[in-house]
Amino acid sequence: MKTDSSRKAFELAQDVIPGGVDSPVRAFKSVGGTPIFIEKGEGAYLFDIDGNRYVDFVQSWGPLIFGHCDKTIETAVMDAVTRGLSFGAPTEVETQLANKICNMFESIDKIRFVSSGTEAVMSAIRLARGFTCRDDIVKFEGCYHGHSDSLLVQAGSGAVTFGTPSSPGVPADFTKHTLLAKYNDIESVKKCFENSKDIACIILEPIAGNMGLVPADEKFLQDLRSLCDEHGTLLIFDEVMSGFRASLKGAQGITKVVPDMVTFGKVIGGGMPVGAFGGRLEIMDKLSPDGPVYQAGTLSGNPVAMHAGMASLDKITEDKELYARFESKAQKLVNGFKEAANENGIALQVDVRGSMFGFFFNDNEVKNFDDALKSDTDRFAKFHQGMLNEGFYFACSQFETGFICDAMSESMIDDCIEAAKKVLSDIK
Ligand code: KE4
Numbered sequence: 001m002k003t004d005s006s007r008k009a010f011e012l013a014q015d016v017i018p019g020g021v022d023s024p025v026r027a028f029k030s031v032g033g034t035p036i037f038i039e040k041g042e043g044a045y046l047f048d049i050d051g052n053r054y055v056d057f058v059q060s061w062g063p064l065i066f067g068h069c070d071k072t073i074e075t076a077v078m079d080a081v082t083r084g085l086s087f088g089a090p091t092e093v094e095t096q097l098a099n100k101i102c103n104m105f106e107s108i109d110k111i112r113f114v115s116s117g118t119e120a121v122m123s124a125i126r127l128a129r130g131f132t133c134r135d136d137i138v139k140f141e142g143c144y145h146g147h148s149d150s151l152l153v154q155a156g157s158g159a160v161t162f163g164t165p166s167s168p169g170v171p172a173d174f175t176k177h178t179l180l181a182k183y184n185d186i187e188s189v190k191k192c193f194e195n196s197k198d199i200a201c202i203i204l205e206p207i208a209g210n211m212g213l214v215p216a217d218e219k220f221l222q223d224l225r226s227l228c229d230e231h232g233t234l235l236i237f238d239e240v241m242s243g244f245r246a247s248l249k250g251a252q253g254i255t256k257v258v259p260d261m262v263t264f265g266k267v268i269g270g271g272m273p274v275g276a277f278g279g280r281l282e283i284m285d286k287l288s289p290d291g292p293v294y295q296a297g298t299l300s301g302n303p304v305a306m307h308a309g310m311a312s313l314d315k316i317t318e319d320k321e322l323y324a325r326f327e328s329k330a331q332k333l334v335n336g337f338k339e340a341a342n343e344n345g346i347a348l349q350v351d352v353r354g355s356m357f358g359f360f361f362n363d364n365e366v367k368n369f370d371d372a373l374k375s376d377t378d379r380f381a382k383f384h385q386g387m388l389n390e391g392f393y394f395a396c397s398q399f400e401t402g403f404i405c406d407a408m409s410e411s412m413i414d415d416c417i418e419a420a421k422k423v424l425s426d427i428k
Contacts, residue, residue, distance in 0.1 A: 001052055001388065001389045002051075002052070003034055003036060003050050003052070005037065005048075005049040005050045006035065006036045006037045006048055006049055006050060007034045009037040010034050010035060020035070021035065025395075025396060025397060025400070026396070030377065030381065030396065030397045030398070030399075031380070031381040031384040031385065031396045032381055033385055033388075035396070036048040036049075036050075036054075036388070037049045039051075040068070040069075041056065041064075041067070041068025041069060042068055042069055043067045043068060043069070044056060044067050044068075044405055044407040044408045044409070044412060046068070052391070053391060054388070054391050054392060054393035055391065055392050055393065055408065055412050055415075055416060056405070057393060057394050057395070057402040057403060057404075058393060058394065058395050058402070058403065059403045059405050060266075060271060061241075061266065061395075061400075062241050062266040062267065062401075062403055063265075063266040063267055063269060063270065063271045064271050065244065065245065065267050065312065065316065065355065065403075065405055065406065066312070066315060066405060066406045066407060067405040067407030067408070068407075070270075070312075070315075070407075072311050072314075072315050073271065073308050073311045073312055073315070075311075076270075076308060076310065077270075077272070077304055077307060077308050077311075079307070080093075080303055080304045080306075080307035080308075081304055083303070084303070085302075085303075085304055086298075086299060086302050086303065086304070088298060090301070091301070091303045091306065093303055093306040093307055093310060094113060094303075094306050096310060097306050097309050097310050097313070098111050098113070100310065100313055100314075101264070101268070101276070101278065102278065104248075104249060104317075105249065105252060105262065105278070106258055107237075107252065107258050107259050107261075107278075107279065107280070108278035108279060108280075109278075109280050109281040109284060110278060110279070110285070111277065111278030112277060112278070112284070112287060112300070113274060113275070113276045113300050113306070114274075114275040114276065114277070114295075114297050114300050115273045115274065115275060115299050115300060115302070115305075116146065116265065116273060116275045117145075117238075117240035117241075117263065117264075117265030117266065117275045118145075118148055118275070119146070119275050119297065120146075120240065120264065120265055120275030120277045121145040121146045121148065121151065121203065121236075121238055121240070121263050121275075121277070122146065122151075123277050123295045124201075124203075124236055124261050124263050124277040124279075125137055125150065125151075125201060125203065125236070126293060126294075126295065127261070127279075127283060127284075127286060127287055127293050128200045128201035128234045128236060128260075128261065128283075129200040130286055130291075130292065130293035131200075131234065131282075131283050131286050131293070132200040132232065132233070132234060134200035134233075135177045135198055135200065136177045136178070136196045136198045136199045136200060137150065137177060137178055137179070137199065137200055137201050137202070137203060138178075138181055138189065138192045138199060138201070138202040138203070138233075139151060139153070139178060139179075139180060139202075139204070140181050140182065140183040140204050140205075140208075140369075141154075141180055141181070141182055141183065141369040141370075142183055142208060142210065142211030142214070142368060142369025142372060142399075143183065143203075143204055143205045143208055143210060143211070143238070144205075144210035144211075145203060145205075145240075145263075146240075149170045149171075149174040150174055150175060150177065150178050151178070152165060152166045152167045152170050152175070153165060153166055153170075153178045153180060154166040154180075155180050161179040161180055161181065161188075161191055161192045161195050162175075162176055162177075162178065162179055162195070163175045163178040163179065163180045179192040179195065179196060179199070182368050182369075182370070183204070183208060183211075183216065183220075183367070183368040183369060184214075184216060184220045184367045184368050185220075185368065186220055186223040186224070186227070189202065189223075189224065189227060190227065193227065193231055199231060199233045200233065200234065201234040201235070201236050201260075201261075202224060202227075202228060202233060202234075202235055202236065203236040203238055204216065204224070204236075204237070204238065205237075205238050205239075205241065205242065206221060206238075206239065206242060206251035206252075206255060206257075206259075207241075207242040207246050207250075207251045207254075207353050207356065209241040209242060209356060209358075209400070209401035210241070210399065210400070210401075211366075211368075211369045211372040211399050212358045212360050212366060212372050212375070212398060212399050212400065212401065213351050213352075213353065213356055213357065213358025213401045213402075214351075214358070214366055214367065214368070214372065215251075215351065215353055216251075216255075217367075218255055218256070218257075221255050221257040224257070225257045225258075228260070234261060234279075234283070235259045235260050235261075236259060236260065236261045236262070236263065237250075237251060237252065237259040237261075237262045237263070238262075238263045239252070239263060239264055240263055240264060240265035240266055240275065241265075241356075241401065242353070242356065243265070243266070243267060243268065244264075244267040244268065244313070244316055245266075245267060245353075245354055245403065246353040246354040246355075246356055247323055247353075247354045248316065248317070248322075248323055251353075254353070259279075260279055260280060260283065261277060261278065261279035261280075261283060262277070262278055262279065263275065263276070263277045264276040264277070264278075267312060267313075267316075268309045268312070269305050269308060269309050270305075270308035270310075270311055270312030270313075271308060271312075272302070272304060272308040272309070273299070273302070273305055274302075274305045274308075319406075323354050323355070325406065326354050326404050326406070327354055327355075329408060329410070329413050330352040330354070330355060330357040330404045331352050332410075332413050332417075333357060333404070333416060333417065334350035334351070334352055334357050334358075334359060335350070336413075336414075336416075336417030336420065336421075337350060337359055337417065337420050338350050338359075340417065340420045340421040340424045340425075341424055343421070343424075343425075344424045344425050345428060346379070346424055346427075347361065348360070349362050349364070349365055349366055355403055355404040355405070356401050356402070356403060357401070357402045357403075357404065358401050358402065359402075360372065360375045360398065361375050361376040361377075361379045361380050361383070362374055362375040362376070372398075375398050379427060380397075380398040382423075382427040383420075383423055383424070383427060384396060386422075386423035386426060386427060387416075387419060387420065387423055390419035390422065390423060391419070392416050
């Protein structure tokens with residue numbers, strides 16, 4: 001596969017953009033090789049600047065649930081653009097999108113739009129702290145919630161559950177209120193409550209997608225809910241990735257547990273920059289300008305992005321068979337991978353939630369980040385490169401999730417399975 005143009009483009013990009021990319025994962029550091037530079041997208045396909053075509057299982061890390069250049073979303077954007085790009089003033093489409101989301105979720109009475117998932121989570125945590133008048137928060141190893149300071153933490157020393165910064169530039173003071181627990185392990189959460197009487201919220205991906213695909217056990221979510229009720233702590237579901245991807249209602253369409261707040265991103269922007277956070281009236285009304293908790297954004301609720309999100313969600317809610325199609329294609333894909341891996345004596349763990357799918361080169365089931373870290377990342381890297389050469393574009397890290405989009409045909413899934421058989425045989 002010729003990638004000379006991408007290689008040259010990457011060299012030039014590195015002269016002027018740190019690492020040559022505007023988001024680290026795109027640099028292919030964990031899989032090796034040169035990141036491919038994209039010329040265009042078209043339905044389920046990506047085309048790079050060397051003229052190679054790929055079936056795209058990343059879809060901009062989740063937003064493009066209908067694939068690239070979806071005519072409905074494109075038309076909505078083009079139409080909105082003719083009336084102006086941004087006003088910094090309220091527009092009715094913000095209310096329409098807010099109503100659409102609030103009417104779908106028992107957990108959400110009001111919602112505020114921002115421009116990224118990071119902003120949504122950062123704001124939700126500030127609101128949780130302001131509402132409870134508490135400072136500490138609990139997050140889980142392996143869950144990613146964007147790059148705000150208090151969430152860039154790694155396990156602290158020994159038994160202490162308080163986190164330490166996982167990045168230079170984050171002062172220890174900024175993470176001393178962040179406690180770390182183990183995903184799917186309620187005892188580790190109870191220990192946090194032993195170490196702190198000041199926990200404002202617990203935040204988690206109810207279906208984790210940032211350590212690879214690792215769904216929370218229903219019992220674990222129920223126990224989290226009970227602990228939060230017992231201690232007056234808010235439960236925040238970060239559905240930036242799982243929202244409208246795991247089911248029509250994301251993880252909330254699968255679990256019976258109702259969170260106090262929810263964050264969204266990706267799909268609700270239809271490919272444009274949108275994040276959101278929502279929750280019960282008594283919580284959301286604490287937010288400025290009605291309440292004292294400050295939060296703001298120049299491009300929050302941007303009308304073009306709102307129309308893209310509206311078109312995306314309208315298309316989703318109108319298609320009653322959409323998630324059945326997603327589930328069927330995702331299951332067919334991972335079953336094909338599993339069969340091919342078995343034929344080649346390769347240990348592969350697979351899982352699906354709606355249009356999300358994951359696979360680990362791992363001997364055992366993955367229930368938390370420690371398990372995920374035991375995966376064979378070298379073999380993943382070889383698989384990733386091999387599948388690229390066959391024309392299939394997967395997330396460039398073992399610790400990410402794959403996505404089905406509605407533009408993918410059954411024959412694309414079949415062809416991908418055939419390619420996987422070849423690649424797995426080559427790398428066994
Ligand atoms: P953004 O700030 O990247 O829009 O959203 C942060 C975020 C928050 N919560 C969850 C559950 C997320 O998955 C994300 C972002 N997801 C990653 C993909 N693993 C974005 C890709 C990237 O960082 O370039």
